[in-house]
Amino acid sequence: MPASTKVLKVEFRGPADELLADCEAANKPMVAFFTIRHPRRQAELWRQSRSRLEVEQGIAWLRGAGAEWCAGMIERVGPQFGRWATNAAPGNSWHQWALALDSYALVDGRISWDTVPGQVGGPGDAFYRFYAERAEALGLTPMGPAIGDWVHVQGRPESAPSRVMSWPEIDAEMRRRFGS
Numbered sequence: 001m002p003a004s005t006k007v008l009k010v011e012f013r014g015p016a017d018e019l020l021a022d023c024e025a026a027n028k029p030m031v032a033f034f035t036i037r038h039p040r041r042q043a044e045l046w047r048q049s050r051s052r053l054e055v056e057q058g059i060a061w062l063r064g065a066g067a068e069w070c071a072g073m074i075e076r077v078g079p080q081f082g083r084w085a086t087n088a089a090p091g092n093s094w095h096q097w098a099l100a101l102d103s104y105a106l107v108d109g110r111i112s113w114d115t116v117p118g119q120v121g122g123p124g125d126a127f128y129r130f131y132a133e134r135a136e137a138l139g140l141t142p143m144g145p146a147i148g149d150w151v152h153v154q155g156r157p158e159s160a161p162s163r164v165m166s167w168p169e170i171d172a173e174m175r176r177r178f179g180s
């Protein structure tokens with residue numbers, strides 16, 4: 001079941017829907033599978049990507065930067081184990097702001113992860129490259145060409161919310177949106 005783009009921020013949803021329609025029309029269908037990620041899930045992924053020492057240092061750093069709610073979220077989710085998943089602390093992915101979309105390529109009715117990080121030049125490769133090109137043409141920011149995150153497209157050019165907002169601002173907004 002594809003993820004609905006209805007939950008996305010309206011200024012991002014328009015071009016995001018257009019992007020998916022363009023891919024479909026070009027016979028390179030892309031299927032939305034991810035939109036909003038709750039800070040709790042972001043915290044879990046962030047923790048599993050780090051050692052205990054790095055987690056403790058990160059929590060202390062966020063607290064010092066004025067992001068008490070986000071720091072507390074990392075503490076509350078407890079230890080997590082798995083392979084590396086993200087650089088972004090809770091609040092610091094555009095997925096928490098309803099301004100990011102992840103889609104996979106549908107090649108002959110099957111999901112293809114070619115280039116993501118599968119085979120480069122495989123059948124899905126052209127789908128992901130077209131998706132990134134069209135995203136750029138529509139004023140969105142694809143993260144495939146820049147960092148190899150080929151599924152990801154966002155509504156802001158800045159790599160992370162902390163590039164345009166202070167941590168106290170991010171923290172207040174996360175608490176407002178997802179609090180309690």
Ligand SMILES: [Zn+2]
Pocket residue numbers: 095100101102151152153
């Ligand atoms: Zn993403």
